[in-house]
Amino acid sequence: MTFHATPPKHTPTETLPTYEAKALTEGGDLAQIVLEDQTYILRVTRAGKLILTK
Numbered sequence: 001m002t003f004h005a006t007p008p009k010h011t012p013t014e015t016l017p018t019y020e021a022k023a024l025t026e027g028g029d030l031a032q033i034v035l036e037d038q039t040y041i042l043r044v045t046r047a048g049k050l051i052l053t054k
Helices: none
Strands: 030-035 038-044 050-053
Touching: none
Parallel strands: none
Antiparallel strands: 030 038, 038 050
16 A cells, blocks of 8 residues: 655745845845844855855
């Protein structure tokens, strides 16, 4: 007998908040993002990828 797990439910992307990375960085390459008492750095690389670090 084969059992298949029910696929996880995903929130449709149209209901998620969407932000333009360049707007967050105000046209630069870095932005600070605060979550509770932690500050994270969002960086846009030269290759156009995003890196989020603590």
